[in-house]
Amino acid sequence: MTIGAMIFMAVAWVSVLGLLGYTWAKLLRVDPEREHLPPPGTSL
Amino acid sequence: MVNDAAAPREQWGSRIGLILAMAGNAVGLGNFLRFPRQAVENGGGTFMIPYFIAFILVGIPLMWVEWGVGRHGGMRGEGSTPGMFEALWKNPLAKYLGVCGLFMPVIVLIYYSFIESETLAWTFFSMIGSTQGLDQEGMRGFLDSYQDPLNGGVHAAWVPIAFFLVTIAVNFWVVSKGLVAGIERLAKFAMPLLFLFAVILVVRVLTLPAHEVVEAGVTTSYSPWDGLNFMYTPDWGALAQPKVWLAATGQIFFTLSVGMGTLQAYASYLTKRDDIALSGIATAATNEAAEVVLGGSLAIPAVVTFFGVTGAVAIAKAGNFDLAFIAMPLVFNQLPGGATIAGLAGLMWFGLLFFAGITSSVAMATPALGFVEENFGWSRKKGAIVLGILAALLGLLHVLYNTRGFLDEWDYWAGTFGLVILALLETVLFVWVFGPENMWRELHDGATIRIPRFFKFVLTYVTPVFLLVMLVWWTVQEAIPILLLHDKPESEHMVRWASRAVMLVILCGQLYLIKLAWARRAARQEVG
Numbered sequence: 001m002t003i004g005a006m007i008f009m010a011v012a013w014v015s016v017l018g019l020l021g022y023t024w025a026k027l028l029r030v031d032p033e034r035e036h037l038p039p040p041g042t043s044l
Numbered sequence: 045m046v047n048d049a050a051a052p053r054e055q056w057g058s059r060i061g062l063i064l065a066m067a068g069n070a071v072g073l074g075n076f077l078r079f080p081r082q083a084v085e086n087g088g089g090t091f092m093i094p095y096f097i098a099f100i101l102v103g104i105p106l107m108w109v110e111w112g113v114g115r116h117g118g119m120r121g122e123g124s125t126p127g128m129f130e131a132l133w134k135n136p137l138a139k140y141l142g143v144c145g146l147f148m149p150v151i152v153l154i155y156y157s158f159i160e161s162e163t164l165a166w167t168f169f170s171m172i173g174s175t176q177g178l179d180q181e182g183m184r185g186f187l188d189s190y191q192d193p194l195n196g197g198v199h200a201a202w203v204p205i206a207f208f209l210v211t212i213a214v215n216f217w218v219v220s221k222g223l224v225a226g227i228e229r230l231a232k233f234a235m236p237l238l239f240l241f242a243v244i245l246v247v248r249v250l251t252l253p254a255h256e257v258v259e260a261g262v263t264t265s266y267s268p269w270d271g272l273n274f275m276y277t278p279d280w281g282a283l284a285q286p287k288v289w290l291a292a293t294g295q296i297f298f299t300l301s302v303g304m305g306t307l308q309a310y311a312s313y314l315t316k317r318d319d320i321a322l323s324g325i326a327t328a329a330t331n332e333a334a335e336v337v338l339g340g341s342l343a344i345p346a347v348v349t350f351f352g353v354t355g356a357v358a359i360a361k362a363g364n365f366d367l368a369f370i371a372m373p374l375v376f377n378q379l380p381g382g383a384t385i386a387g388l389a390g391l392m393w394f395g396l397l398f399f400a401g402i403t404s405s406v407a408m409a410t411p412a413l414g415f416v417e418e419n420f421g422w423s424r425k426k427g428a429i430v431l432g433i434l435a436a437l438l439g440l441l442h443v444l445y446n447t448r449g450f451l452d453e454w455d456y457w458a459g460t461f462g463l464v465i466l467a468l469l470e471t472v473l474f475v476w477v478f479g480p481e482n483m484w485r486e487l488h489d490g491a492t493i494r495i496p497r498f499f500k501f502v503l504t505y506v507t508p509v510f511l512l513v514m515l516v517w518w519t520v521q522e523a524i525p526i527l528l529l530h531d532k533p534e535s536e537h538m539v540r541w542a543s544r545a546v547m548l549v550i551l552c553g554q555l556y557l558i559k560l561a562w563a564r565r566a567a568r569q570e571v572g
Contacts, residue, residue, distance in 0.1 A: 001269050005276035008089030012276075012336050015096065020333040023326035026493065027063065 053118065055313055057224040063323055065231040066310055067330040068403025070301045071238065073159065075335040076397060077364040079295060080344040083275055084360050086291045087282025092336075094283070094292035098510075099332070102293055105499060105507040106302040106467055107328050109474050111320040112486045114311025116478075123312045123414025125305050125470070126558050132478045139558050141473075144466040145305025146411055146554050151458035151547060152304065153215075153408035154435050155451045158442040160401035161211035163394045165190065165204070166369060170390025175373045176383055183370045191365075192447045208443050209436055215402060216432030219409045220425045223313055227406050234399040241396040242338040245389065248379070249346045255378075257352035266352055271345030274353050286517070293514055294460070299335050300328060303463030306407040308470075309414055321491035343367050346375045368397065409435075419561035438546065445543075449536040453543040461523055468511040471503075480504045 001009075056062040083091045117128030125145025129138040169175055178186060189197025193204050218226045254267040282288045297303055311320065348356045351371070359371045376389040413427040422430075442451045475483050484500055529537055 001273040002277060004278045005089055005273045008092055008278055009272060009276040012092045012096075012340075016329070016332045016336045019325070019329040023322060023329045026322060027059070027326050 053121065053123070053313060054223040055315065056318075057228050059319075059323065061224070061228040061232055062310070062314075063326050063330070064235045065227050065403070065407070066307065066323070066327040067334075068231040068235050068400075069306050069310065069407035070299065070327060070331040070404075071235075071334045072299075072301065072400050072404040073163070073364070073368075073397055074295075074298045075331065075339040075400065076242075076342060077339075077368050078298060079335045079339045080275060080342075081360045081364065081367065082291055082295050083340065084344060084357070086288045087279040087285075088274070089276040089278035090280055090282050091288065091292060092276075094289045095295060098289075098293040098296040099328070101502055101506050102510050103296040103300050103302065104325060104328055105503045106471070107300060107307070107324040108320065108487055108495070108499075109471055109483075109503070109507075110302060110307035111311040111314075111324045112483065113470050113474050114308035115314040115316075115318070115320055116486055117308065118312025118314060119316060121418060123309055123418055124411040125308060125466070126415070126561075127418070128308060128312070129470075129473055132473045138473070139562060140555060141469055143551065143554050143558060144462060144469060145308060146415055146558075147551050148303075148458045148462045148466060149305045149309075149408040149411050150431075150435075150550065150554075151454050151462075153405055154439045155442045155454045155459075156401065156405050156408065157211050157215060157435065158208055158439055158446065158451070160398060160405055161204070161208040162190065162369065163397040163401055164211055165207040166373070167391055167394040167398055168207075170373070170376075170387050170394055173383060173387055175390065176377055176386055178373075178377070180370065180374060183374055187365065187369045188447075194444055204443050205440065208439055211402075212432055212436045212439060215405050215409060216428045216435075218402075218406050219413060220428035222424055227410070230406060231403055234403050238396045238399040238403075239334070239338070241392040241399075242334065242342070245392055245396070246338055246341045248389065249342055249349075252346070252349050253380075255349050257350070257355065259352045259354045264352060266349050268345035268349050270353070271348030271356070272341065274348050274356065275340060275344045290514060290517060293510070297463050297467070298460075300331055301404065301407070303465075303467035303470075304408070305411045305466065306404075309411040310407060312414065315490075317490045319490050319492045321487055321495050322493045343372060347371045350375050350378055368393075415557070415561075419557075419564065438550075441543075441546065445539050448539040449532065450539050450543040453540050454547060456522075456526055457544070457547060461518060464511060464515045464518060468508065468515055471508050471511060475503050475508065 056065075083095075113125075113128050113132065117123070117125075117131045120127070120131045122128045122131055124142070126139040126142030128145070129142035132138070166175075175183060175186060186198050189195070189199045190204050193199065193201035218230050220226065221229070250268050252268050254265045256263050256265050258264075301307060314320065344356060344360070347359055347367070351359065359366050372393055373390060376386040376393070379385050379389055409428070409431060412431055413424065416422040416427045416430075417424060442454075445451075478486075480500065480503075483503065487495060525531070529540060532540065
């Protein structure tokens with residue numbers, strides 16, 4: 001693979017997997033089964 | 045007008061189930077077939093720049109808009125966009141504009157079920173080894189005969205009809221079970237399996253040994269990494285082309301299933317206490333992972349390894365069907381391990397496409413079912429049976445006339461152009477008519493995260509303008525030539541106009557049902 005292709009692929013994968021990991025970690029931590037935290041406070 | 049006849053509405057059983065169902069709705073055939081083709085045809089690695097910009101400026105905001113519109117309407121007893129739009133805009137016109145969110149999912153459901161039935165058929169063919177030993181011509185004949193049953197060939201005409209009817213029956217059996225016992229249970233089963241199949245296939249593809257391919261008399265050795273290189277090599281000149289930006293925005297639309305009316309229908313089963321801010325973005329992230337990481341690492345690297353770059357370009361240009369139903373089975377036939385591995389790989393590939401399809405198609409049935417349940421007092425089962433029979437009858441037209449342009453027309457007007465119209469309408473209503481402050485409050489009701497204020501500006505100004513530019517551009521560049529049938533063979537004109545006429549009849553029928561539903565509401569209120 002060329003360096004350019006590798007960089008584009010790495011940035012795309014890291015962005016997507018990072019967002020996936022972040023949101024699902026928060027989701028599972030906050031609300032495993034339909035329980036709710038008090039009103040918004042956590043920052044994105 | 046308040047829907048005072050609406051019965052108490054079902055609710056999602058769990059938040060994880062809801063997000064898997066929402067992600068199942070979004071993850072479809074496009075993640076594994078359309079995305080890699082679009083990337084290859086629109087600048088390779090540089091395609092990811094407009095793609096991610098469109099994801100941030102259009103995809104994520106529309107996700108929130110649709111969750112917000114859906115929950116706001118659902119709390120007022122509305123499970124489809126005619127009622128949802130009226131809940132946002134007290135104007136007699138609002139409910140008729142909402143027909144888009146009934147029309148599009150019904151139309152797409154019908155032809156999408158046909159494509160889905162092909163993935164089911166090929167799952168079966170892979171299991172019994174029907175495509176093993178076929179060369180490229182043999183594989184094409186196998187596909188053509190299935191797609192054109194009126195012309196005979198390998199398959200008897202009843203084969204595609206039978207797989208289509210089975211697919212419709214499975215879809216409507218799932219939705220007849222209701223939200224939790226049907227749709228949510230399907231998502232909890234199908235989504236993990238889809239990801240498992242995709243991960244196994246990606247690992248297999250990326251660990252393939254290099255393969256020698258003869259291109260124009262020269263033998264070159266290709267590995268799957270050459271496929272990734274081919275897909276991600278940047279072409280900076282592509283960024284200057286408007287068509288690349290529109291292709292990227294279009295891909296974001298299709299992949300997230302926004303502008304369809306389905307996300308709103310699912311979100312209508314939420315309560316004010318339920319979060320939509322984090323759930324919306326988690327759904328989008330799940331879809332993007334399936335698309336960029338898994339979808340982008342499967343078909344193109346596999347095809348480049350066995351057919352070389354020239355062959356891959358030709359296959360990508362020939363379309364999604366060639367990639368999925370001809371090239372991939374040919375790749376599987378050449379995998380080390382013989383017939384067993386080829387059958388297993390085919391089973392996983394077409395199985396994952398089927399799961400991706402069915403988790404989307406059950407979502408498409410939801411708005412229409414909600415509409416008849418809430419406005420005409422139909423039971424879920426009765427609605428599923430009637431809509432299922434209608435979908436089966438209309439879908440047979442696609443099974444029989446697919447190669448003559450019947451499906452293309454529905455795919456363009458409802459499955460492509462229509463999405464931007466609904467997206468623009470709902471954004472204007474939710475953000476401008478309902479008001480930016482109300483919109484912002486609605487998104488934060490029950491929220492477990494606070495959305496950055498940057499997105500308030502994006503939602504208010506950037507997303508609507510982006511959508512308007514896209515709509516105008518598509519109208520001028522594509523819609524008008526397509527409407528006038530430029531570049532279409534004369535022999536297809538009659539079928540294409542017939543296809544449009546059927547769509548028009550469905551649209552008028554739905555407008556009439558909306559009129560009737562509101563007349564009944566008015567009559568009930570007078571009596572009350």
